[in-house]
Amino acid sequence: MAIIETKVRGAATDELALVQAAKGGDVSAFEELVKRYDRNVFRIAQHITQNREDAEDVVQDAFLKAYGNLEQFQGNSKFYTWLVRIAVNESLMKLRRRRTDRTVSLDEDIKTEEDTMPREIADWSPNPEQLYKQGELKDILRKTIQGLPASFRTVFVLRDVEGLSTEETAEALDLSIPAVKSRLLRARLQLRERLNKYFRKPRGGDGKK
Amino acid sequence: MTCADFLKELTDYLDAAIDESTRAELEDHLAWCHNCYVICNTTKKTIEIYRDSQLYELPEELRSRLEVAILSKCASKKNPSTT
Numbered sequence: 001m002a003i004i005e006t007k008v009r010g011a012a013t014d015e016l017a018l019v020q021a022a023k024g025g026d027v028s029a030f031e032e033l034v035k036r037y038d039r040n041v042f043r044i045a046q047h048i049t050q051n052r053e054d055a056e057d058v059v060q061d062a063f064l065k066a067y068g069n070l071e072q073f074q075g076n077s078k079f080y081t082w083l084v085r086i087a088v089n090e091s092l093m094k095l096r097r098r099r100t101d102r103t104v105s106l107d108e109d110i111k112t113e114e115d116t117m118p119r120e121i122a123d124w125s126p127n128p129e130q131l132y133k134q135g136e137l138k139d140i141l142r143k144t145i146q147g148l149p150a151s152f153r154t155v156f157v158l159r160d161v162e163g164l165s166t167e168e169t170a171e172a173l174d175l176s177i178p179a180v181k182s183r184l185l186r187a188r189l190q191l192r193e194r195l196n197k198y199f200r201k202p203r204g205g206d207g208k209k
Numbered sequence: 210m211t212c213a214d215f216l217k218e219l220t221d222y223l224d225a226a227i228d229e230s231t232r233a234e235l236e237d238h239l240a241w242c243h244n245c246y247v248i249c250n251t252t253k254k255t256i257e258i259y260r261d262s263q264l265y266e267l268p269e270e271l272r273s274r275l276e277v278a279i280l281s282k283c284a285s286k287k288n289p290s291t292t
Contacts, residue, residue: 038267046265060279118244124250163260189252
């Protein structure tokens with residue numbers, strides 16, 4: 001069975017040099033970093049906040065915060081991981097502001113053994129993404145991931161959509177590696193379970209999805 | 210190996226983050242357990258669909274606007290470390 005391939009990001013060989021130049025006040029060096037990562041930051045922010053305006057604000061705030069705190073960046077981690085950490089925190093703050101209970105947290109970990117046990121085991125059509133028009137498919141995927149707790153959604157997006165390693169995800173979210181793995185497993189299984197109703201093979205030849 | 214044991218290892222299996230002997234045990238389980246086989250395949254597909262679907266792309270026009278806003282604010286700070 002083929003194994004999920006991790007998305008490969010551009011090489012980061014010149015990245016430290018750009019950060020050093022930006023620390024010295026070279027805005028064009030920082031511009032290069034913004035252009036390299038603004039699309040990623042937007043995707044992450046939109047996934048966490050589920051709100052377009054908030055995601056736009058997060059892109060601006062995260063880069064400005066990164067610029068203002070470049071001295072704090074020691075180069076022990078990748079610049080991107082450090083930036084993601086800032087962007088996730090900004091996104092969670094936005095999310096809390098919109099929630100009346102204000103309890104959104106990455107520590108949110110609804111711990112039961114049952115929720116890793118799939119309730120419905122249905123095989124999917126061979127190419128489930130082709131069952132729907134592209135716009136329709138995107139709506140289904142957005143609606144489905146929106147239903148996950150923020151802590152699961154965030155781990156899934158960093159690992160499986162953005163392609164960060166487990167270690168980078170743990171560092172960006174300030175979680176232990178076992179905590180990342182446990183949330184990732186549950187996020188993946190819950191999404192799978194919720195997608196069943198859209199993607200399962202038709203039964204009994206009645207032609208219905 | 211039970212199905213619950215298999216599920217515990219599923220994430221590491223899909224991420225190819227397990228040793229050879231555990232991998233062999235998991236594949237042995239997959240060979241006869243249809244339910245776990247289906248779960249494994251559909252979970253893998255779930256990941257692929259989300260990874261490839263580009264749900265939230267940043268439109269170029271908005272991207273340019275954000276870049277201009279960010280960089281003009283950066284330029285107004287003489288030195289990043291003075292903030």
